[in-house]
Amino acid sequence: xxxQSQKVALAYFAVALGLFAVQxxxxxxxxxxxxxxxxxxxxxxxxxxxxxHTNSLIVWLLxxxxxxxxxxxxxxxxxxxxxxxxxxxxxxxxxxxxxxxxLTYVFNLFEGNWLLGREGRExxxxxxxxxAGIVVAALIFLYNVTMTVLKGKKxxxxxILLLGLWGLALLFLFSFxxxxxxxxxxxxxxxxxxxxxxxxxELIMASVLAYLMLKLTGVDREVVEKWLYVIVAAALFxxxxxxxxxxxxxxxxxxxxxxxxxxxxxxxxxxxxxxxxAFVMVWKGRRNHPNNAALLWSLxxxxxxxxxxxxxxxxxxxxxxxxYTHGTQITAAHGHxxxxxxYVSLNxxxxxxxxPILRGRDPYNQVLNMASFWLMSGGMAFxxxxxxxxxxxxxxxxxxxxxxxxDVQDQLLVFYWMRFxxxxxxVLGAFLFIYAIAVPRRExxxxxxxVGTPAE
Amino acid sequence: xxxxxxxEQSSPLDSLPGDLMMWVLIVSELLxxxxxxxxxxxxxxxxxxGFAAARASLSPAFAGINTFxxxxxxxxAARALNLRLRSRRSAARWHLAGAAGLGAVFMALKLVEYVxxxxxxxxxxxxxxxxxxxxxxxxxAAHVIAGMVILGLVAWKDDPRNMETGTxxxxxxxxxxxxxxxxxxxxx
Numbered sequence: 001x002x003x004q005s006q007k008v009a010l011a012y013f014a015v016a017l018g019l020f021a022v023q024x025x026x027x028x029x030x031x032x033x034x035x036x037x038x039x040x041x042x043x044x045x046x047x048x049x050x051x052x053h054t055n056s057l058i059v060w061l062l063x064x065x066x067x068x069x070x071x072x073x074x075x076x077x078x079x080x081x082x083x084x085x086x087x088x089x090x091x092x093x094x095x096x097x098x099x100x101x102x103l104t105y106v107f108n109l110f111e112g113n114w115l116l117g118r119e120g121r122e123x124x125x126x127x128x129x130x131x132a133g134i135v136v137a138a139l140i141f142l143y144n145v146t147m148t149v150l151k152g153k154k155x156x157x158x159x160i161l162l163l164g165l166w167g168l169a170l171l172f173l174f175s176f177x178x179x180x181x182x183x184x185x186x187x188x189x190x191x192x193x194x195x196x197x198x199x200x201x202e203l204i205m206a207s208v209l210a211y212l213m214l215k216l217t218g219v220d221r222e223v224v225e226k227w228l229y230v231i232v233a234a235a236l237f238x239x240x241x242x243x244x245x246x247x248x249x250x251x252x253x254x255x256x257x258x259x260x261x262x263x264x265x266x267x268x269x270x271x272x273x274x275x276x277x278a279f280v281m282v283w284k285g286r287r288n289h290p291n292n293a294a295l296l297w298s299l300x301x302x303x304x305x306x307x308x309x310x311x312x313x314x315x316x317x318x319x320x321x322x323x324y325t326h327g328t329q330i331t332a333a334h335g336h337x338x339x340x341x342x343y344v345s346l347n348x349x350x351x352x353x354x355x356p357i358l359r360g361r362d363p364y365n366q367v368l369n370m371a372s373f374w375l376m377s378g379g380m381a382f383x384x385x386x387x388x389x390x391x392x393x394x395x396x397x398x399x400x401x402x403x404x405x406x407d408v409q410d411q412l413l414v415f416y417w418m419r420f421x422x423x424x425x426x427v428l429g430a431f432l433f434i435y436a437i438a439v440p441r442r443e444x445x446x447x448x449x450x451v452g453t454p455a456e
Numbered sequence: 457x458x459x460x461x462x463x464e465q466s467s468p469l470d471s472l473p474g475d476l477m478m479w480v481l482i483v484s485e486l487l488x489x490x491x492x493x494x495x496x497x498x499x500x501x502x503x504x505x506g507f508a509a510a511r512a513s514l515s516p517a518f519a520g521i522n523t524f525x526x527x528x529x530x531x532x533a534a535r536a537l538n539l540r541l542r543s544r545r546s547a548a549r550w551h552l553a554g555a556a557g558l559g560a561v562f563m564a565l566k567l568v569e570y571v572x573x574x575x576x577x578x579x580x581x582x583x584x585x586x587x588x589x590x591x592x593x594x595x596x597a598a599h600v601i602a603g604m605v606i607l608g609l610v611a612w613k614d615d616p617r618n619m620e621t622g623t624x625x626x627x628x629x630x631x632x633x634x635x636x637x638x639x640x641x642x643x644x
Binding site: 233237258262263266269 | 476480481484487488491492495580581587588590
């Protein structure tokens with residue numbers, strides 16, 4: 001660790017991984033409710049379980065992004081973080097807010113209260129006081145990292161990262177505006193949800209990936225930066241008007257169907273570019289970094305993001321297709337692989353890279369970590385296929401044949417069983433990852449003499 | 457850490473005139489307008505007579521004059537770069553001003569056309585033909601305005617590389633119109 005204040009990232013990553021555990025357990029529970037629908041229906045209804053599953057995901061990803069920023073900005077800017085005190089204060093605010101959301105929802109406290117009660121817009125259902133806390137924490141964070149960069153060296157990686165983080169925080173402000181017109185409500189809501197995951201988060205993803213490639217492959221910074229600019233341009237060009245693919249059926253004018261279809265089809269380009277970037281950097285690279293697990297996660301991230309966000313997104317983004325598949329299990333398949341591939345894997349990649357450095361455990365082979373990659377990726381790929389088949393059947397029975405929703409659900413049961421199995425494998429992988437990061441002190445497996453592998 | 461020998465890093469992209477990012481933008485724009493035209497033609501197959509009837513209410517003469525204006529403007533922009541390369545800076549600037557001025561004439565005629573269509577009560581919802589008509593020509597018009605701003609910027613910061621980058625954008629706007637004009641205004 002080159003700068004002492006990078007240590008802040010350790011706390012962020014630890015909390016993030018804790019919430020990751022909560023998220024996957026919530027997912028497992030929700031998967032079980034799909035096969036046994038009355039399970040816990042009185043104590044913990046499905047809508048609450050689902051809310052916990054998605055919100056813990058978003059919060060831990062945000063904590064991971066912030067941890068990544070605190071880890072890589074000192075190295076890029078070549079100076080200590082402006083204030084570590086503020087960084088910890090910000091983390092405490094976010095943890096208190098998160099606990100507040102969970103308690104408010106599980107026990108339905110303060111129903112209907114303007115400030116304290118739940119709000120019920122998917123993903124931004126936090127009570128107002130938590131939203132305000134998130135904004136305060138975000139302002140502290142932005143102040144802290146921006147000051148660090150302003151006083152230090154400015155690189156393309158930190159510039160793009162800051163652009164993404166500022167965009168992330170500013171777009172969240174839309175969550176305070178809740179128009180009573182349902183079409184407008186949805187439109188503003190997508191300004192957060194879509195412009196996050198298919199806009200500014202891609203900037204964060206590209207810059208963190210660029211940082212990892214720089215460190216892991218030793219390719220010249222100049223080359224990395226050229227790729228970074230092209231990726232970011234492609235992401236913003238396609239992603240901003242790509243928002244139109246959410247405006248098909250919410251009451252906005254018909255021309256959105258064409259704007260959405262055309263621009264969102266191009267959203268596959270930045271994800272393809274990120275995948276090409278990662279592999280080209282590894283081929284061109286002059287350095288074999290000992291942290292193979294971090295490289296595996298980085299390449300896995302770029303590849304799975306291309307398939308989950310790019311290919312599975314394109315699958316149902318054209319409005320003629322979406323007319324039939326909207327809101328079926330096809331959406332669930334895309335959502336799972338896209339979030340896992342793009343943002344979960346990105347965070348796990350930087351955590352895998354940073355943890356040995358933060359805890360002074362270099363060099364580090366991390367075989368267990370690599371096993372967890374295959375367990376999680378395999379589980380998620382299987383889940384994606386299963387849900388895609390379920391969604392295809394559902395689309396035909398429900399949207400083409402016109403059968404009733406619940407009758408169709410009964411016929412999908414076999415897929416839901418397989419999804420539960422895939423989810424269980426994923427949860428095992430997630431816990432194996434957390435164990436591999438947290439527990440083993442020293443674990444270097446040498447190739448060569450002991451195993452007798454032939455020399456290359 | 458093992459160090460492997462460095463791989464040659466130069467690429468054919470380096471020989472493109474102007475900035476690489478402008479070419480990324482140009483390719484993206486051509487993809488979008490190309491997809492829009494492809495969609496237009498695909499939807500047209502489902503209702504050829506409806507499309508033909510809707511097209512009959514456009515006035516190709518106006519758009520034809522505009523085509524001529526835009527090509528002339530592109531010619532002036534190309535001359536401007538040539539003049540700049542021969543260090544005739546003020547002549548180059550006047551040519552850029554002329555190119556942008558013709559862009560303004562194009563926009564004025566376009567505006568007359570839109571006002572006329574709106575006056576006839578034609579909106580984006582009137583017929584799929586008009587959805588595409590407004591979308592494609594509207595997007596193009598927005599690019600004409602952006603292009604005029606860019607021409608102004610490179611006339612101000614007039615080093616040759618900037619001028620290459622800016623005029624490349626203007627030629628793209630030109631090219632897109634040459635694709636839109638026959639497909640939307642002439643296809644009977």
